[in-house]
Amino acid sequence: MYYPGHIQKAKRQIQNYIKSVDGIVELLDARIPLSSRAYEAERLFQNKQRIVVLNKSDLADPAITSMWKRHFSEQGSGVVEASLRSTDARHFIIKEIVPLLKSRFYEKRFMVVGMPxxxxxxxINRLKGKKSLAVGNRPGITRGVQWINVSESIAVLDTPGILYSELRSQQVTTKLLAVGSLPYEKFDPLDAFERVLALVVERYGKAPLEDYLGEKFSDEEEFVEKFCRRRxxxxxLGALDxxxxxxTFLREVAAGNAGRFSFEDPKSFYSSDSLETE
Known part of the structure; x- marks a missing residue:
């Protein structure tokens, strides 16, 4: 599996600039908030005030998102849920982020961090108002640190996306596949499919997937066969592809086409999952 070699460099850049900002705005995937955090936040961000943005909340289970909002709030972070793909970036910063940031100065500066x-x-593209950044599903696209002036009193520091240097947990890998944060082409397709399907069934039962499929199924093999026939x-020689x-299934689950699923909640995460990072 491919992981860019700039991970440690990105962490050093964050540590070098952290004294220049009032706080950290941390973008997380609302469906897997802690599995989409590929770094030890407490150590990396020191004592800086943090605002957690639960992005892609329109794809997540609303009840679980409420649990995560309460969880991060109890930890002392500001929390905002969002669907940034359909949000005016400047308006979002001015209305949602800036009021939560405390600063000794007129200008407010914050750093934006998050996994690819x-x-x-x-x-960031929307914030800059031009298509100068490469945007895609390949990890590690944003390579450097850049300041963006939102207004005379608001400055945003963009940082490279940080990936896991090594994934040791199959549970976390499966969740990242389910939301499209890993290149599924790098995995055995049927194994990845079976793992994600099993994860959805474990959390929500078969009913949502049967609605999505349009008929009932008994196991993973029958699901993929019926899915291929319907498509x-x-x-x-007429064999099923x-x-x-x-x-297709992996892409559509990640896009929310199969339903609004969340793949972890605070209670189950801390009782069963382990994030091992370097």
């Missing part, structure tokens, strides 16, 4: 695919690059995904079916 949590929506950070798209948000007319055929390979040579299950690889194409698996990839």
């Amino acid at each position: 695919n949590v929506g950070k690059s798209t948000f 007319n995904y055929l390979a040579k 299950t690889t194409r079916g698996a990839h």
Whole structure:
């Protein structure tokens, strides 16, 4: 699996600039808030005030998002839920972020951090008002640190997306696949499909997926076969193109087409998951 070599450099850049900002705005995927945090926040951000933005909340389970908002608020962070792909970036900063930031000076400065695919690059693009940044699903696109002046009194520091240097937890890997934060082409397609489907069934049962599929299914194999037949995904000699079916399923779950799912909640995460990072 490919992980860019700039991870440690990105962390050093954040530490070098942290004294220049009033606070940290941390973009997380609302469906997997802690699995989409590829760094030890407390150590990296020191004692800076933090605002957590639960992005892609329109794709998440609203009841679980409320649990996460309460969780981060109890930890002392400001919390905002958002769907930044359909939000005016400047308006969002002025109305939602700036009122939560405390500063000794007239100007307010904050740093934006987040993993690739949590929506950070798209948000920064909108903030800059021009398409000068490369935006996509490949990790590590934003390479350097850049200041963006939102107004005479608001400055935003963009930082490179930080990835896991190594993923040791299969649970976390599966969640990242489910929200599209890992390149599924790097995995065995049917294995990735089965893992994500099992994760949805574990948390929500079969009913949402049967509604999505349009018929009932008994197991993963029957699901992918019925899915491919309904989409007319055929390979040579009329065989089912299950690889194409698996990839389509993964994309559509990540896009929210199969339902509004959240793949972790505070209670279950701390009782069963382990984030091991370097």
